[in-house]
Amino acid sequence: MKTVSTNNVSADRHDDHKPSGIGRWLFATNHKDIGTMYLVFSCIMFFIGGAMALAIRAELFRPGMQFFDPGFYNQMVTNHALVMIFGAVMPAFVGLANWMIPLQIGAPDMALPRMNNYSFWILPFAFTLLLGSLFTPSGGPAGGWTMYPPLSLQSGNSFPMMIFAVHLMGASSIMGAINVIVTILNMRAPGMSLLKLPLFCWTWLITAYLLIAVMPVLAGAVTMLLTDHYFGTSFFNPAGGGDPVMFQHIFWFFGHPEVYILILPAFGIVSEIIPTFSRKPMFGYDAMVYATASIAFLSFIVWAHHMFTVGMPLAGQMFFMMSTMLIAVPTGVKVFNWTTTMWKGSLSFEPPMLFALAFLFLFTIGGFSGLMLAIVPADYQYQDTYFVVAHFHYVLVPGAIFAIMAAVYYWLPKWTGTMYDMTLAKWHFWVSTVSVNVLFFPQHFLGLAGMPRRIPDYNVQFTDWNMVSSVGGFVFGFSQLVFVWVIIKAVRGGPPASAKVWDADMPGLEWSVPSPAPYHSFDTPPDVH
Amino acid sequence: MFKRKFISALVALVATTPVLAYESSYNMPVGVTPISREVYALHMTMFWVCCAIAAVVFGVMIYSIIKFRKSAGAIPDKTLLHSTKMEAVWTTIPVIILIALAIPAARTLVTIEDTRNAELTVKITGYQWKWQYEYLGKDIAFYSTLSTDSNEARQLHSGIDVNTVKDYLLSVDHPLVVPVDTKVRILLTGNDVIHSWWMPDFGVKKDAIPGFINEAWFKVLKVGHYTGQCTELCGRDHGFMPIAVDVFSKEDFERWIAAQQAATKVAHAAPEPSPGEAIAMTSRP
Structure with missing residues (x-):
């Protein structure tokens, strides 16, 4: 990949001056401050969304309705998804991009710092609007995060609040994406050609293009919902000549690339961590880049596999089955390359590596169930059951979220300048990994045995696995407090971390600046050759 | 027809296996229609194919984790950078497996979509x-x-x-x-x-x-x-x-x-x- 000259000891020589007070955060233009705000915001949202998940698991612990009205249960299901997707996972990736992309490409900051500030500060307003809708007299949105009409059109006053919240989130994501693209394409250190770009930057570059391509599609879809509800249009209303299935096509044309938006940066993170702790360069770097690009391309032509049961022509179902199965090929290439990177390496198992390995195993399990879901006749049995719930939680929780945790454990010493409590972090890892499987694996069984998703109560035959799943859910949820405690402890102090942090030979530029990374780094571009 | 025989053989095989009993609390029902039985056979085929791939891939991962530990004195082989031959192999083999899986799935789908001659x-x-x-x-x-x-x-x-x-x-x-x-x-x-x-x-x-x-x-x-x-x-x-x-x-x-x-x-x-x-x-x- 690339080598780094040693003379770029950075930038604290003339200006490590930070603005003081609340203004430092409100008017922040520094990529590190904005990155920190994104990460703190996503952590708060992770716990809010997690509390909703625990409410769901509490109600499902045993059959019969114990705690909630079914309408409130539907609000929890809907908001858990919106908060986790748009509030926790996406902002966490943008936060990591803000912190790490300039450090990895040797740039002094993001290309568009004021837009960066704006794109972050939209989010608290968006989520105040969304979560505030839960307190309207008719309650929050309850039609599922997929907002299928005509059901979503039955919502009360929460409806426009949700739509405007989604608009704001979309605007924020697009601005973040523009910033990433402009930064990576224009601000790389001299000598860093695109095929020397760290894989985290590569996956984010491709993700950013996906965001720009599909967020406007979502905005269009929800705007049509809004006009159907309030302005008498009939885009999706069959009584007025509209088509409710068209919404699903438009939504999933956004929605499928969206799921890759949630996983491609995770691929990038794992591609940074596995080589480091295998003490060996990434195997098949070029293949990894091309595989990422292939996945991004395929993500645009598979959307209707989310809707096999709506009644499509045979040829349509065949096409979407085949194109979906094709995604297994580049995804397989990535898994094989990670595995080969470990082959003949010299492995050690610090917390980031542990989370990356758990990602490798558990994301692959999610990939297998995804392949099963692609088979249309079998999908008729899986569709909208807990089998699907198990599938997408496997790729999103031990997939995307474990990758985010791996990234935090990997780069935290670079951010704080201190080594965190390794023992506690390993406890966090083991409790999380065991409990996440107790939580989600039995959901495969529930779905296959016939339990639909999004139901607040169930027949007694599903009791056992629901109890197991709920126990796993509560252990997993509360074990995340350990994660927060590890971070707080590290921020408050600890043994100083070296510039390299890890006992390995990493090529990345982020390891050439001291720990903590100075407020202004790479004032002069480093020399890459 | 070969495919019919194959599927009925599969159904017979799995239906007689005690752990995959008819009223299962952890697996798809075999069901009571010709279609549900074909779908069950497809589901189990997919499941075992995934298990086989998992055995190989996870096997290599676990072997690497045990064999190439730094604490056991493993020296990294930094010359292992890329191999076009390997990339070609692990692109081609999945494609072949996928085609083999898609053919019976497509056939079942055609049967499912044929709603003619209903009584x-x-x-x-x-x-x-x-x-x-x-x-x-x-x-x-x-x-x-x-x-x-x-x-x-x-x-x-x-x-x-x-x-x-x-x-x-x-x-x-x-x-x-x-x-x-x-x-x-x-x-x-x-x-x-x-x-x-x-x-x-x-x-x-x-x-x-x-x-x-x-x-x-x-x-x-x-x-x-x-x-x-x-x-x-x-x-x-x-x-x-x-x-x-x-x-x-x-x-x-x-x-x-x-x-x-x-x-x-x-x-x-x-x-x-x-x-x-x-x-x-x-x-x-």
Whole structure:
């Protein structure tokens, strides 16, 4: 990949001056401050969304309705998804991009710092609007995060609040994406050609293009919902000549690339961590880049596999089955390359590596169930059951979220300048990994045995696995407090971390600046050759 | 045909395996229609293929984790950077496996989509939150809602132990009745929002969408009582609109039809029925 000259000891020589007070955060233009705000915001949202998940698991612990009205249960299901997707996972990736992309490409900051500030500060307003809708007299949105009409059109006053919240989130994501693209394409250190770009930057570059391509599609879809509800249009209303299935096509044309938006940066993170702790360069770097690009391309032509049961022509179902199965090929290439990177390496198992390995195993399990879901006749049995719930939680929780945790454990010493409590972090890892499987694996069984998703109560035959799943859910949820405690402890102090942090030979530029990374780094571009 | 033989052999194999018993709490039902059995065979084939791939891939990962530990003195081989040959191999082999899986899946799909030559057609309409069944050309129609005992037990703080309720949340007042060994075509639509009609034992799931009429079919091979649920979020009581189907012998079905038609006539003859009652709310004999 690339080598780094040693003379770029950075930038604290003339200006490590930070603005003081609340203004430092409100008017922040520094990529590190904005990155920190994104990460703190996503952590708060992770716990809010997690509390909703625990409410769901509490109600499902045993059959019969114990705690909630079914309408409130539907609000929890809907908001858990919106908060986790748009509030926790996406902002966490943008936060990591803000912190790490300039450090990895040797740039002094993001290309568009004021837009960066704006794109972050939209989010608290968006989520105040969304979560505030839960307190309207008719309650929050309850039609599922997929907002299928005509059901979503039955919502009360929460409806426009949700739509405007989604608009704001979309605007924020697009601005973040523009910033990433402009930064990576224009601000790389001299000598860093695109095929020397760290894989985290590569996956984010491709993700950013996906965001720009599909967020406007979502905005269009929800705007049509809004006009159907309030302005008498009939885009999706069959009584007025509209088509409710068209919404699903438009939504999933956004929605499928969206799921890759949630996983491609995770691929990038794992591609940074596995080589480091295998003490060996990434195997098949070029293949990894091309595989990422292939996945991004395929993500645009598979959307209707989310809707096999709506009644499509045979040829349509065949096409979407085949194109979906094709995604297994580049995804397989990535898994094989990670595995080969470990082959003949010299492995050690610090917390980031542990989370990356758990990602490798558990994301692959999610990939297998995804392949099963692609088979249309079998999908008729899986569709909208807990089998699907198990599938997408496997790729999103031990997939995307474990990758985010791996990234935090990997780069935290670079951010704080201190080594965190390794023992506690390993406890966090083991409790999380065991409990996440107790939580989600039995959901495969529930779905296959016939339990639909999004139901607040169930027949007694599903009791056992629901109890197991709920126990796993509560252990997993509360074990995340350990994660927060590890971070707080590290921020408050600890043994100083070296510039390299890890006992390995990493090529990345982020390891050439001291720990903590100075407020202004790479004032002069480093020399890459 | 080879594929038929292959699938029936697979069904025979898995159906006789005790751990994959018919009433499983952790696997897909084999079901009682030719389609559900083909789907089950496809599902199990996919499952075992995934297991085989997992054994290889996870095997290599676990071997690496054990064998190439730094603490065991492993020296990294930094020359291992890329190999076009390897990339070609692990691109080609999955493509071959996928094609092999897609062919039987596509064949089953073609059979599923062939709704011709049905001997009985039932129109199913989804409502918030019940189903309506209309036997086309037979002047029989009725609603099917959650049974009263389940409905009472499922209220918040009802104090009723749901374990004492028969078929909790899966029993209805008027089940759909169809004859055995008969190709039954169903036409699905929604009256208010989108619902989805799922009968796991038949291998049938199709959305009931306002403004659309969807088609599906099943041919049940075994007399019995089967249950399923709505599988598209349709509002507050989405979890409380189950589906129940009674499969009768052909003779019993004819008797049932005759009884229903007689009851419908009585209902039609009754003075000034309100619009809601015009559809006879009848039960099986």
